[in-house]
Amino acid sequence: MINYLVRYYDRLLTALLEHLEIVLLAMVFSVILAAGLTLLCQFSRRFARLLVHGLSVLYSVPSLALLALLIPLTGLGKTTAVIVLVLYNQYLLLRNILAGLDQVDPGVVEAATGMGMTRWQLLRQIKLPLARKAVIAGLRIALVSTVSIATIAAAINAGGLGTVLFDGLRTMNTAKILWGSLLSAALALGADRLLALAERKTE
Amino acid sequence: MTAIEFQNVSKRFPGAGRNALEDLSFAVSEGEFVTVLGPSGCGKTTLLKLINRLYEPDSGRVLLFGEDIRTADLVQVRRRTGYVIQQIGLFPHWTIGENVATVPKLLKWDKARIEARTDELLRLVGLEPEEYKKRYPSQLSGGQQQRVGLARALAVDPKIMLMDEPFGALDSITRGKLQRELLTLHRETGKTFLFVTHDIDEAFLLGSRVLILDGGKIVQFDTPEAIIRCPAQGFVRSLVDAAKERGRFWEAYL
Ligand SMILES: Nc1ncnc2c1ncn2[C@@H]1O[C@H](COP(=O)(O)OP(=O)(O)OP(=O)(O)O)[C@@H](O)[C@H]1O
Ligand SMILES: [Mg+2]
Numbered sequence: 009m010i011n012y013l014v015r016y017y018d019r020l021l022t023a024l025l026e027h028l029e030i031v032l033l034a035m036v037f038s039v040i041l042a043a044g045l046t047l048l049c050q051f052s053r054r055f056a057r058l059l060v061h062g063l064s065v066l067y068s069v070p071s072l073a074l075l076a077l078l079i080p081l082t083g084l085g086k087t088t089a090v091i092v093l094v095l096y097n098q099y100l101l102l103r104n105i106l107a108g109l110d111q112v113d114p115g116v117v118e119a120a121t122g123m124g125m126t127r128w129q130l131l132r133q134i135k136l137p138l139a140r141k142a143v144i145a146g147l148r149i150a151l152v153s154t155v156s157i158a159t160i161a162a163a164i165n166a167g168g169l170g171t172v173l174f175d176g177l178r179t180m181n182t183a184k185i186l187w188g189s190l191l192s193a194a195l196a197l198g199a200d201r202l203l204a205l206a207e208r209k210t211e
Numbered sequence: 212m213t214a215i216e217f218q219n220v221s222k223r224f225p226g227a228g229r230n231a232l233e234d235l236s237f238a239v240s241e242g243e244f245v246t247v248l249g250p251s252g253c254g255k256t257t258l259l260k261l262i263n264r265l266y267e268p269d270s271g272r273v274l275l276f277g278e279d280i281r282t283a284d285l286v287q288v289r290r291r292t293g294y295v296i297q298q299i300g301l302f303p304h305w306t307i308g309e310n311v312a313t314v315p316k317l318l319k320w321d322k323a324r325i326e327a328r329t330d331e332l333l334r335l336v337g338l339e340p341e342e343y344k345k346r347y348p349s350q351l352s353g354g355q356q357q358r359v360g361l362a363r364a365l366a367v368d369p370k371i372m373l374m375d376e377p378f379g380a381l382d383s384i385t386r387g388k389l390q391r392e393l394l395t396l397h398r399e400t401g402k403t404f405l406f407v408t409h410d411i412d413e414a415f416l417l418g419s420r421v422l423i424l425d426g427g428k429i430v431q432f433d434t435p436e437a438i439i440r441c442p443a444q445g446f447v448r449s450l451v452d453a454a455k456e457r458g459r460f461w462e463a464y465l
Contacts, residue, residue, distance in 0.1 A: 119300030122263055123314050123363075124289035137304050 108142020246418030293364030
């Protein structure tokens with residue numbers, strides 16, 4: 009194993025950086041899309057319910073199948089991988105964010121509304137800060153899930169740690185399999201710790 | 212000048228068997244202190260929320276200073292009415308000072324003016340700004356939180372104050388103190404008060420007129436003296452009798 013690391017450490021490093029790139033892109037677009045959808049959900053409870061339901065159906069589609077479905081539309085490669093990751097994350101993010109917003113004390117919401125806060129002011133100044141824990145919990149779950157699902161993106165030539173992993177599987181190379189999994193797990197854990205720290209910092 | 216007027220207002224909640232409020236008509240003059248009295252579920256909170264449009268009536272009109280609130284700007288209606296809710300509803304992530312300054316901040320007052328107003332309001336409700344301004348709501352007692360709720364509602368000097376059982380959860384000594392302070396505040400500011408309570412002693416002590424509500428209907432709306440002299444019907448009489456009964460109970464010990 010160590011031999012493999014010494015001999016191919018540049019290849020592993022490239023894979024790791026590619027992986028990071030996919031994860032970062034996916035997270036940035038996920039958060040932007042989720043923010044937009046959260047805003048839309050403020051206008052209608054019915055819409056919010058339908059949306060989360062639809063996203064849960066999408067989330068239950070196996071990732072390989074979703075990748076395969078998108079290939080005719082967006083081709084092989086990183087773009088398709090990122091789109092799939094963003095779609096999966098919407099369920100994780102929206103469900104957590106909306107649940108957090110719903111749990112804000114109705115008395116607090118009523119007081120704010122009664123003082124003439126607009127829907128937008130209520131969301132930004134009162135509901136979101138009070139739902140902070142749920143929002144960060146959603147982000148953490150989405151991040152860990154993105155790191156691990158991103159390995160599958162190698163199946164459509166998107167690069168990343170998945171290439172090492174799949175190579176290892178094909179050639180029955182244990183060192184490759186182990187390094188691919190280890191790095192991916194370490195990345196997931198590290199990212200999660202980072203967010204946990206950020207959460208404590210903003211307390 | 213009429214401050215608040217209801218014209219044949221009815222309100223039914225979706226799925227409810229009967230109207231929460233049934234054909235309500237009454238008027239409150241500017242500067243009056245009106246208490247709304249009635250048992251739990253009779254529609255007191257609903258009545259208040261129709262005034263700042265947290266609820267919309269199914270029929271009838273609500274007028275503030277002669278203007279139909281449905282045609283008025285929603286935010287303006289809410290800024291003109293200070294609202295102290297049953298559950299207090301302070302913002303737990305903001306300090307006492309920030310809570311009191313909520314509406315001034317929304318109106319983008321400058322910093323110095325907000326600061327001065329916050330201190331003034333906290334003193335008005337009997338909280339020393341230096342001691343309390345930087346604290347969070349969870350670091351205050353129930354009575355102190357209620358005072359902050361009152362200060363927050365008074366912030367931009369609304370002409371009408373809507374108060375929903377603000378002293379419901381307080382011990383009788385704190386309650387009596389706050390009641391006296393509220394009367395002083397009313398005398399000094401000349402604002403119009405609509406004060407909800409289910410406590411007959413409180414209703415008769417505070418109200419220049421008492422609006423008695425039962426099952427979503429007005430059963431009597433008059434001065435405390437007139438109500439005690441000739442209670443309108445069985446329900447009011449039993450209320451008054453219960454209060455007298457309590458009085459006799461205490462007299463026996465004094
Ligand atoms: N949002 C709502 N949806 C459905 N029904 C409601 C709603 N709010 C109140 N009601 C019903 O309307 C009636 C009047 O309620 P309201 O809250 O005005 O009573 P209340 O006099 O304030 O009672 P309490 O003294 O317990 O606060 C009750 O029967 C209540 O169940
Ligand atoms: Mg009530």
